[in-house]
Amino acid sequence: MKTFIKKIILLLYFLPALAFGYSFSPLNITLKPFGLDSSITCLLNNNSAVDPVAVEIYVLERIMGLDGKTIIGDDVTDKFNILPAQNILMPNEERYIQIIWRGSPKVDSQQYYFLKVKELDIPKDLSQQDEDQEKATFHFNILNDYLGHIYITPDNIKPNLIVNSAEIQANEAGQCYLSAICENTGTGIGSTTKYKTLTIQSEPSDNVKSIKPIIIAISEHPEVQLKVFAKAKRAFLIPLSGDYPLGPVEILLK
Secondary structure (H helix, E strand, O other), X not given: OXXXXXXXXXXXXXXXXOOOOEEEEOOEEEXXXXXXXXXXXXXXXEOOOOOOEEEEEEEEEEEEOOOOOXXXXXXXXXXXXXXXXXXXXXXXXXXXXXEEEOOXXXXXXXXXXXXXXXXXXXXXXXXXXOOOOOOOOOOOOOOOEEEEEEEEOOOOOOOOEEEEXXXXXXXXXXXXXXXXXXXXXXXXXXXXXXXXXXXXXXXXOOOOOOOOOEXXXXXXXXXXXXXXXXXXXXXXXXXXXXXXXOEEEEEEEO
């Protein structure tokens, strides 16, 4: 048992130095929804001179959450032709893989997907029991996966960022902060770093006490440096120094 534990410790120690047994490129792919640029040829390579490798390729939804983290969604491989999607490569073998968009040629805004390249286990009879001795040999298969990105990008895409649902709130300690949602109503990825300032001002209403505009330099506030997918939303909070009337406000990006 102690020998087994030592082997595990050594494996974990040297694991970062282990190279992938295979490679796939490119992993960041941009395709048009129609025409010659709606397909790409990729290279799958077995780097091992000894062992074969089995690889499956498929596509998953890529969804942006309000916190900015990308979420892996459903399998949407049926929107693509992957030729071939399942592969067994002999040692040092290379193979060209074609990825073709087969979804609608009329795409209004940029679409986002994960490209999953998954290594499959090839069973090997390397564990044998000696009939005369009660001992077992443990064999580990370290399987490696790649996670790339596919962007379906129509012509003339343009982001359009707006900030809505903005409200000044206060925590239990009485500190004020801005709670808001940045929405991209445009057709391409948008970034707030394209703007210099975020201005907080009163909504035009007789029922809300007006406040002096608060100008925030975006470059000085990482919490508002946001990348937003087309047709997606990002929530953010900005601490405010001083006391302000609580309630809805208007936000301008300049």
